[in-house]
Amino acid sequence: MTCPDPDRVHHGVFAIIASVLASAGIAWAADGPRSVTVEACTTCHGPGGISHGTMPTIAGMDSETLAEVLLAFRDGSLESTVMGRLVGPLSDEDIAGIAAYFAALPGADQ
Numbered sequence: 251m252t253c254p255d256p257d258r259v260h261h262g263v264f265a266i267i268a269s270v271l272a273s274a275g276i277a278w279a280a281d282g283p284r285s286v287t288v289e290a291c292t293t294c295h296g297p298g299g300i301s302h303g304t305m306p307t308i309a310g311m312d313s314e315t316l317a318e319v320l321l322a323f324r325d326g327s328l329e330s331t332v333m334g335r336l337v338g339p340l341s342d343e344d345i346a347g348i349a350a351y352f353a354a355l356p357g358a359d360q
């Protein structure tokens with residue numbers, strides 16, 4: 251691996267999202283989409299799914315709502331910058347499992 255030429259690196263939020271996406275992609279590749287770890291989600295949505303930044307908190311959401319949102323990101327009926335690409339390789343079972351996981355976690359107000 252060589253470092254990218256700094257002159258050719260675009261600065262700003264998009265570059266940050268792109269680099270986070272790249273590291274999430276490494277997690278996908280290492281485990282395969284089916285055994286996707288929820289850690290990839292917490293990279294952006296905060297530890298335990300509770301966000302302390304501008305990302306939405308996903309912990310404690312209703313599991314059905316969560317699964318519906320993820321399926322809508324996957325089929326493109328819900329517009330997204332990154333989520334559609336992230337959940338693209340996931341199966342219905344992956345999505346159901348991820349939804350159940352974050353639904354079972356305590357939300358931000360608990």
Ligand code: HEC
Pocket residue numbers: 267270271274288290291292293294295305306307308316319320329330331332333334336348352
């Ligand atoms: C690269 C950062 C990133 C990662 C990784 C990521 N998300 Fe997201 N997520 C976003 C962004 C940004 C949005 C806002 C929609 C958009 O533009 O994609 C979002 C939106 C969402 C929403 C909608 C929340 C709401 O209230 O509108 C859910 C649910 C969600 N993500 C779940 C997940 C799950 C589950 C994972 C792991 C499979 C995950 N996210 C991984 C960045 C990320």
